[in-house]
Amino acid sequence: xxxxxxxxxxxxxxxVYHLTTKKQLSDVAKKPKTVEKLVDISKVAGxxxxxxxxxxxxxxxxxxxxxxxxxxxxxxxxxxxKCIAEGKIKNTMQLEAACEYFEDIENFDKPVDQSKFEKNxxxxxxxxxxxxxxxxxxVFADMKEKxxxxxxxxxxxxxxxxxxxxxxxxxxxxxxxxxxxxxLELLGPKDDRDKVVKVKKEKKPVKTEQAVEADSAKDYxxxxxxxxxxxxxxxxxxYVTTPHTMDLxxxxxxxxxxxxxxxxxxxxxxxxxxxxxxxxxxNFGYAKANDGICYLRYDDTNPEAEEDRYFKGIRDMVExxxxxxxxxxxxxxYFERLYDCAIELIKRDKAYVDHQTAEQIKAERGGEKGEGExxxxxxxxxxxAESLRIFEEMRQGLWAEGSAILRMKMDMKNxxxxxxxxxxxxxxxxxxxxxxxxxxxxPSYDFTHCLCDSFENISHSLCTMEFTxxxxxxxxLCNALDIYCPVQWEYSRLNLTNTILSKRKVLKLxxxxxxxxxxxxxxxxxxxxxxxxxxxxxxxxxxxxxxxxVNTTTIAMARLDGCVRDDLNVIAPRAMALLDPIKVTxxxxxxxxxxxxxxxxxxxxxxxxxxxxxxxxxxxIDRDDYRDAADKNYxxxxxxxxxxxxxxxVVLFCEDVTRNSANxxxxxxxxxxxxxxxxxxxxxxxxxxxxxxxxxxxxDILLRDDGDEDGKNFLKNVNSQSLIVKPNAxxxxxxxxxxxxxxxxxxxxxxxxxxxxxxxxxxVFNLTVSLKEDAGxx
Numbered sequence: 001x002x003x004x005x006x007x008x009x010x011x012x013x014x015x016v017y018h019l020t021t022k023k024q025l026s027d028v029a030k031k032p033k034t035v036e037k038l039v040d041i042s043k044v045a046g047x048x049x050x051x052x053x054x055x056x057x058x059x060x061x062x063x064x065x066x067x068x069x070x071x072x073x074x075x076x077x078x079x080x081x082k083c084i085a086e087g088k089i090k091n092t093m094q095l096e097a098a099c100e101y102f103e104d105i106e107n108f109d110k111p112v113d114q115s116k117f118e119k120n121x122x123x124x125x126x127x128x129x130x131x132x133x134x135x136x137x138x139v140f141a142d143m144k145e146k147x148x149x150x151x152x153x154x155x156x157x158x159x160x161x162x163x164x165x166x167x168x169x170x171x172x173x174x175x176x177x178x179x180x181x182x183x184l185e186l187l188g189p190k191d192d193r194d195k196v197v198k199v200k201k202e203k204k205p206v207k208t209e210q211a212v213e214a215d216s217a218k219d220y221x222x223x224x225x226x227x228x229x230x231x232x233x234x235x236x237x238x239y240v241t242t243p244h245t246m247d248l249x250x251x252x253x254x255x256x257x258x259x260x261x262x263x264x265x266x267x268x269x270x271x272x273x274x275x276x277x278x279x280x281x282x283n284f285g286y287a288k289a290n291d292g293i294c295y296l297r298y299d300d301t302n303p304e305a306e307e308d309r310y311f312k313g314i315r316d317m318v319e320x321x322x323x324x325x326x327x328x329x330x331x332x333x334y335f336e337r338l339y340d341c342a343i344e345l346i347k348r349d350k351a352y353v354d355h356q357t358a359e360q361i362k363a364e365r366g367g368e369k370g371e372g373e374x375x376x377x378x379x380x381x382x383x384x385a386e387s388l389r390i391f392e393e394m395r396q397g398l399w400a401e402g403s404a405i406l407r408m409k410m411d412m413k414n415x416x417x418x419x420x421x422x423x424x425x426x427x428x429x430x431x432x433x434x435x436x437x438x439x440x441x442x443p444s445y446d447f448t449h450c451l452c453d454s455f456e457n458i459s460h461s462l463c464t465m466e467f468t469x470x471x472x473x474x475x476x477l478c479n480a481l482d483i484y485c486p487v488q489w490e491y492s493r494l495n496l497t498n499t500i501l502s503k504r505k506v507l508k509l510x511x512x513x514x515x516x517x518x519x520x521x522x523x524x525x526x527x528x529x530x531x532x533x534x535x536x537x538x539x540x541x542x543x544x545x546x547x548x549x550v551n552t553t554t555i556a557m558a559r560l561d562g563c564v565r566d567d568l569n570v571i572a573p574r575a576m577a578l579l580d581p582i583k584v585t586x587x588x589x590x591x592x593x594x595x596x597x598x599x600x601x602x603x604x605x606x607x608x609x610x611x612x613x614x615x616x617x618x619x620x621i622d623r624d625d626y627r628d629a630a631d632k633n634y635x636x637x638x639x640x641x642x643x644x645x646x647x648x649x650v651v652l653f654c655e656d657v658t659r660n661s662a663n664x665x666x667x668x669x670x671x672x673x674x675x676x677x678x679x680x681x682x683x684x685x686x687x688x689x690x691x692x693x694x695x696x697x698x699x700d701i702l703l704r705d706d707g708d709e710d711g712k713n714f715l716k717n718v719n720s721q722s723l724i725v726k727p728n729a730x731x732x733x734x735x736x737x738x739x740x741x742x743x744x745x746x747x748x749x750x751x752x753x754x755x756x757x758x759x760x761x762x763x764v765f766n767l768t769v770s771l772k773e774d775a776g777x778x
Contacts, residue, residue, distance in 0.1 A: 005029055009039055011049035016042045017058045037065040044078045045085035053085070060084045060095055067099050076102045079112050088123045093169060097121040103235060108246055122169040129174045135167045136178035140186060151187055152194040227286075230258050230459045233487045240475045240485075248484045252457055260292025261459045264318070264325075265449070268298045268433075269305035270503045271518040271525045272317045274539065274560075278494040281543035283462055284323040293326035295456055300332050301448050303430040311433070317526040321536045331448050332434045334455055338443050339395070341451055341481055342406060342424055346387045350480045351424055353390040354379045354407045365412075365420050374412050377421065394427055397440045401427045408447070410476060418473040422446045450474040450486070458486045464493045465550060494546060495554040498701035499524045505714060514718050515702075521755075521766050522702045522722050532699065533743050533753025533768030535571075538564035557701060561769045568743055568751045568768065573601035573608065576646075576686040577731040577746040577765070579696055580623040584687075587655060588671045589617040597647050599734075611734040615648050616689040620730055625685045626665065628657075635682040637668075644684035646747070649675040686747045691730035695764045696752070698724040735763065743768065 005013070005025070013019045017038060019028060028034060041061055047053045053061070061084050080098050083089045089098055101107055101120045118124065139162045140147065147154050156179065163175055228236045231253045234245060262283040266276060287294040296318055300306050318325065331338075345351035354377050356364065366372040387406075394404055406425035414420070424447040429440050450473075453461045461474070471488045478485035500506055501524060509515045509523075518525050521532035529539065541563045546555060576599075595615050602608040621637065630638035637643035639654045650672045658667040673679055705717040735744060735754070742754045750771050755764040 005035065008049070009035055012039050012042050015049045016047050016053050017062050018053075018055055034065060038062065041065055041077075041081050045081040047085055054087075056090065057084060057087070060089060060092070063092060064095055067095060076112065079117075083121075083123070088118070089121060091171060093171070094121045094123070103232075105231060105234075105246055105249060108234060110246075125169045127167060127170050129178075132163075132167065132170045132174040133178040133181070135163050135170065136175065136182050138166065139163055140182045144186070147183075147186060152183065152190055154183075227460055227489060228487055230256065230260055233459075233485065236487050238471060238475075239487060240479055242479050242482065244482045245485070248482075252459075252484045256457050256459065259459075260287050260290040261295075261457050262287045262292065262462060263295040263297050263453065263456060263458055264323075265295075265297045265299045265452075266314050267302065267305075268300055268307070268310040268314060269302060270310060271313055271527055273501045273523075273525045274496065274529065274542075275494045275501055276317075277321060277526060277539050278543045278546065279462070279464070280318060280321055280323055281540055282491065282548060284325075286460065286462070287326075292459075294323070295458075296323075296325035296328045297452065297456070298328075298330045298332075299445065299448065299452075300330050300432070300434065301442050301445065303428060303432040303442065306433050308433055313527065317530075320526070320530060321540060329452075329456065330434060331443075331452055332432065334448075334452055335435060335439060335443075337455065338448060338451060339441075342391065342443070342447070343388065344481060345408065345424070345477075346384060346391060346406075348480065349384055350409045351387070351406055352377075352380055352382055352409055353387045353394070354405050354421075355403060357402070365417070370417055370420075374420065376412050377407070380409060380421070391425070394425070394441050395439075397429070399427055401429060403427070406441075408473075408477065408480075410473065414472075416469055416472050418446075418469045419476065422473060446470065446473055447477065450477050450488075451481075451483075453486045454478055454483050457484065461486045461488045463488060463490055465490045465552065466493075490550060491548050492550055492552050494543065495552070496524060496560065497554055497557050498703045498705075499557070500702060500714070508715070509718070512715070514715070521697070521699050530741075531753070531755065532766050533568075533741075533751060534560075534564050535567045535743075538567045541567070565751065565769050565772065568745065570602075570605075572743045572745045572751055573611075573734075574599065574603070574747055575611075575732050575735050575744045576613075576688050577694070577696065577729060577749060577752070578620055578622045578686075578688060578691075579698075579726045579729050579749065581620040581688075581691075581728070581730045582623050582626060582665055583667045584619050584621055584652070585667065585669050586617050586619070586652075586672050587669055591617070599647050613647070613732055613734065614689050615645075615650075619645075619687050619689045620691060621668075621685055621687050623665070626668065636685060642679065642681045644675060644681040645687050646684045648687075651675055651679050651681050688730050688732045690733055692733055692736060693762060694729050694731045695757075695762065696726040696729040696767070697755070697764065698726065698767045700724075729765075731763070731765070738763075745771075 010025070013025060013028060013035070019025055028038075038061075041064065042048070042053075045053075045061060047057075047061075061081065064080065064084060080089065080095075080102075083098070084095075089095055098117070098121050101117055107113070107116075136159075139159055142162070143159065159179060160175060163170060163179075231249050233239055233249060234241050264280050264283045266272060284294045286292070296315070298311060298314070300311075315328070342351060354361075356377055356379070361377075362368065363372075364375050364377060366374045390399070390404060391406055393399055394406070404427065405423050407421045408424050410419045410421050412420055423444045425441045425443055427440060428442050431437055432439065432442075450461070467488070468490045471490075474488050475485055495501070500509060506515075506518065506523060506525070510517060510520075515522055519527035519531050521528050526539075538560070542555070542560050545559065545563070546553075597613045597615055598610045599613055600606075600608070600610050621643075625636045625643070627634060627636070627638045630636075630641040634641070637652065637654065639657070642651050642653050644651050651674075652670040652672050654668060654670050656669040657665050658669075660666050700722050701719055702722050703714065703717045704719050731746070735742075738744075738754055740754050740756050740758060744752050744754075744765070746752050746765075748771070751768040752765040753768050755766050757764045
């Protein structure tokens, strides 16, 4: 690999940087850009291949090639390189300080203040070993009590930090040597007191809800550690600076007070789904974790698709998930300001009115896949005054739809399609939900999004990975207008197995009758999840578990089921319900033996209280709990096997069964005994007396295939058994007055939620999730 390097580069690497081994040269040769930097920096430093550099200078120069921020101007880089060559910057600490100096917003892209620079970098400061030892002794004097108590178990980091605070230019090696010496002088050699004693770890206590929420907030800090600090936009990779950037950032800091500012910007043209929950979780969560603010902004620039119900539905779901917007805004709030930006863009010769059709523009961009020859629009260089006149006429409604558009004059030669003269405005004679008929031209997403972010001083513009390519156009437009430019960060979408999230495909499912509407509990829209009984805490917990990544992953549905099961186990009151009931008449029941049974609402939570059930002559059990004959593995009711009734403490013995014409058991006649040690049955089952008739809806996965949402024939994979209705179910009377949305654990069955289809005399319950599978349940 090293043999492929030009002789000039090879000479610089070997003579200037002392890279002499075959491995060293091969490693660096794999990085052509690094080689170019090293050669360039050596020239700037005034060190030629014919005049080998001091080895320490070479080491610092080499480190400098990778550390110095690429965004800083060449003059700053050259200045540091010369300081290294002249011996002013002698170690990595001074190099770090030099890099930090130029990264500071006060110094970035400005002429070097030599006095300030040298002071910040410790130029000319010589720290002797004696000085280091004295500082260490001073620190030990301050921390003596703590060090004597903890002896050789004392953490070194606080000591080193204290030394650095007093003597920032002290090198690491003499600091550690002095610390070792002081430890020995103070404590003497290690003895039995310094032996590490293994302590058995105590079980961690169950976390409170407040602790869980606090941990979730902390998770954001770790998961998004790569995000820039507020005001340090220019330090992020790919961010484009201009001569106005630093002044704009200072103004941004002044207006925001240095707070994190995010936004959740849904389009009000459909219903939110679980993927949007992750976007909310990140935007609201990151702002909250950093004591910042988050806007809810409706991106309402497409009047043909927007409806009032979508605006309300979005707001309802944001609040349902527990998020509180700092302010609710709309892209349409800024229509006049956006129009003014378009005018300014034309005046700067960075936008023009085009009259080409969509097909002509597609051809101009290289065809369907953009692989053909790209050409500029014939209208691209029309006079500025002409574009201004026509654009004003477009606003006045003097041009027909499709006859004219405003395009941004970007870079048709750029390899990124997002720079191919994107559309900024188009004509639409459509009524807008909020602005009525005041406008007949509407801005595009590519024009609106970044400008609204700028208007609202967004510090972190967070979006999913499909917008990665759009980052370059986002920065281009803000800089073309010389306005504050936020930083765009991308993260992966939340994808789930066995479901459909695509708006277009959900509409197809609805249109063809596979599901009923946007809130059909088989879907994973947020209204559907709410109707099915999923809790906000469970959805947010899944988002926390998935975390913030850039890798596309598909999460198993079981992960979401596990989250809601854990939550409902703690909060859902218990009740007893039968999906397929069989009547049981107790032959030896005496009317005066009627009694009430107290049943705990949540068995492990006394504060949740109890509800009362009646035990009577006629009761009902589930068909799954009866067989004519038992085998050695079967534990429940049979003609030859008794069964216990949960909570009541009685044992039933089968006497007779009644069957219908299909040979199905319709009634069991049984006798009972009070529970004793002698008659204790193998199992206890749930039951109901004086029940309420109800309908129970059992839901399963919507798609049989794990990941065929993207397939063209996804309808073939729709699970025909995704909904099974039990119209003749029975439930105990404790649920009678429960409002819609109340969640229960139906014992031995699963978690259920009362559906809006319920009536006063016939409630309907949706299966949220089953109980954990019991392999021994037979």
